[in-house]
Structures are given as C-alpha cells and as structure tokens.
Amino acid sequence: MSPRPSLLSSAIVCPRSIPSLRPAFLLSRVPGSSQSFTGHTSAVHRKPQRHPAYPSSFPRPSPRLSPQPTRTMASQTSHSKKHKVCIVGSGNWGTTIAKVVAENTKENSDIFEEEVQMWVFEENFSFADNSKHAAETKNGPQKLTQLINKLHENVKYLPDIPLPHNIVANPDIADTVKDATILVFNLPHQFIAKVCTQLEGKILPFARGVSCIKGVEVSPDKGCELFSEVIGEKLGIYCGALSGANIATEVALEKYSETTVAYDPPTVDSPTSTSDQKSKTALQPVPKEYPPVDHANMHKLFHRPYFHVRLVSDVAGVSLGGALKNIIALGAGFVDGLGWGDNAKAAVMRVGIMEEVKFGKAFFSTVRTKTFTEESCGVADLITSCAGGRNFRCAKMSVAEGKPISEIEERELNGQKLQGTSTAYEVNAFLKKQGKEKDFPLFTAIYNILEGNKRPQDIPALLYKSNL
Secondary structure, rough: OOOOOOOOOOOOOOOOOOOOOEEEEEEEEOOOOOEEEEOOOOOOOOOOOOOOOOOOOOOOHHHHHHOOOOOOHHOOOOOOOOOOOOEOOOHHHHHHHHHHHHHHHHHHHOOOOOEEEEEOHHHHEOOOOOOHHHHHOOOOEEEEEHHHHHHHOEEOOOOOOOOOEEEEOOOOOHHHHHOEEEEEEEOHHHHHHHHHHOOOOOOOOOEEEEOOOEOOOEEEEOEEEHHHHHHHHHHHHHEEEEEOOOOHHHHHHOEEEEEEEEEOOOOOOOOOOOOOOOOOOOOOOOOOOOOOOOOOHHHHHHOOOOOOEEEEEOHHHHHHHHHHHHHHHHHHHHHHHOOHHHHHHHEEEEEEEHHHHHHHHHHHOOOOOOHHHHHHHHHHHHHHHHHHHHHHHHHHHHHHHHOOHHHHHHOOOOOOOOOOHHHHHHHHHHHOOOOOOOOHHHHHHHHHHHHOOHHHHHHHOOOOHHOO
C-alpha cells in the first residue's frame, strides 16, 4: 500500500456542564452566570433563593451550605461593544456549529451581536422532483447561499434541519469575516492553507479563533503541528480548538451530546493568566471595550441544553485526541473483524488511550493526561469511533471479507478517504525519525498491518510489551 498524503485529519466531522462533585465551600460557579462563589458559608437558616439559570427540577444545595455570592470584576464592568462571530465553513459539521452559535448569540445579545455570518463555498443546487422544495429550482439551479438564506436550511449539507434566521450565508469570505472578533473555523483540513491565505490582512488584528477541525499535521521534518496553531500563525491571532464525540447530524437534531473546547486565554488578554501556551505570533490584546474572551464567554457561545460544553486549556491534547483515535479505531475494527469480541476491542482501546497520552506528553509540553481520560475529546470520542465510526467499520470489513482496506474504502466511502490509514502512515514516519517506534506498539502494529508486514492476528503478541 502506498503512503497517504501528509495531512491528517478527521473529516467527520466547548464552563463545564457537569462539574465534579465537591464540597460547597470550594470555589464554584453557577452555570450560565458571571457570579463566582468562594469561601465558607454562613450557618444562618434562610429560604434558599433559586438562581434563574437552574430549571425548577434541579436539586438545590441545603440552606446551610448555600454559598454567598461574590461579584467578579467581569460582572461589574459594562462593555460598549459586542463580539461579532462568524463561521468559516458550511459543510455538515460547519452548519451544525453555526446553528449552535446562532442560537447562543441571540440568547446572549448583551455579549454577542445576534447576526452570524457563515461563509459558504458558492455552488449551484437543484432539488429532486420529489423534494418539498422542488418548486424553488423548477426553472433551473439556484445559488446555494440564496437557498440557505431564503429557506433557512442548508439544503445540500444539512437538509431538513431548520436554521436560526440570524444565520446569514455569505459566498464572499472577506465580507464574512469583516469586523468579526471571534472566528470559528470548520472546513475540510485540506483547505486550511488556501483559506488562511485569502484571509490574510482581512481580519481584525485582535480577533480570536476556534478551530473545529479535528487532527494535526504531521511530517518527519516539521514534526506535529496543530491546525489551531497553523491558523493562528498564518493569521497572527490566537486560536483554540473544539473537539468531541460529536456526530454532526445528531447534534443538529438536538440529541444530547458533549464536546470539549480548549481555550487558553493568552496573557495579553488576561494579565493574571496562568497560560503556558507559547505563541509564535506577537498577539494584540482584545480591546477593553469588548467583553473578555474567556472560558465563561466561550461557554455561553457554544453550550446548549442538548450540546454540553466543558472548557479546558489543553489545546494540544484536544487536537491530538481527534487525530490519534482514528488509528486506534482501525485496531478495534481489526480484532472485531476476527470475531474476538468486546474484550479484545476494549484491550485495544485501553492501550490506545495510553499511547495517546504518551505521544502527547512526548511531543507537546502542555498536554494533560486527563484531557484524554476525562474529556469528550478523548475517551468519549474514542468510544464513539470504536463503536461504529468509518475507520472501525472499514477495518472490520477488511478482515471479515479478506480484502485490502483500500478496496473497502473505495467501495464504502463514496470517494472520501479514511483518516486512520493516513494518520497511521504519518505518525509512523514521524516516530521512525524520532527512533521511537518501539515506544508505541499499537501505533506501530497498525502501520505494519496496513503495510502487510503483520497480520491482525498478531496484535496480541505485538502489544505484549505494553503490558510489561
């Protein structure tokens, strides 16, 4: 099998929604509120006051343990300007994120301008004769942006899902990002370089970004580069990342799910920041006229009742989780195709998580173990991928049918490519140059199976070292 292209990504395609249990006298925050609570509480008996952010059914702390609110500086400061948010990309996942963001900008209009511009790669579109919208194109194809803005539905990439009316589809990328202070990138990874080139000099110098593009760029010479870093360095801005066990259609249908937003506010925005992210770009601070771009406001931008967000600062870990899980999913598919059952699949997943952590810590100083073991971008995304993702399914069929995985890929994916195979090749080339193939037995085993040097049946022996 010939090596894959040098880019790896997942084409599948962020405060914390469910805080860990802790005593009430520890630092805590009411979801959706700017109020912080800290310190021991008074034992005075009083009728508890219900916070409007809680539904009536939410369990309340007892009066004796109810903390006293302390107003933060953010809650005391009024801002003369609001953040303008735009979405760069309009595919299945891009439109879904636009829906989430537009719902939140409308609900938090004190922080964000309600209108959300969404860049759409312009193309002509025609409805099928049996479509409910067939009359729209009876006289010929129409521009996709015009159809989205008229029908409030991305009829090609997210059909039958109503979109908020404050989403404006725009075919002009420069006009889309004009005056935007927060840019959300959500497009196929192969277009990142071209889009960033188009945006150079077109965005506010103090803008901030969030990349929803799963994966990293790996090469033996450059090493591992995060897509968020590629975007940030190209545009001269800080860029975080969003990733998780997020199947776009399920999120769009408002089925419950979680995601992780990695955002480590740079020190120019927060003098008291403990950020250890090293930016290669001289950043400009967000002007004081705007609300802070911090975890609280990122939560307000992305969290929905059906789409729960956890905020972390580990941008590298979040990005790596979305990439390396594709290699592990191939391994899970191989053993499942052999009929070895759930025990074998779980063993591959356990080793895989360990190698994700080891890889992250070996090559990124800021990576945190718990990003992989506790967050949606880590263990949850891995579970989803190993339960039925395209890499798992194609690897399983390859073994069960005795056919090369490239043949299964061509048959099943309608022209799309598996991320797991290209990732395995890229990671192996990088590890080989580093002299660390033996330190990652699962990643190395998957590469050798793809190359035909080993068989899926050899996986237990190849992983034996990981148990020593």
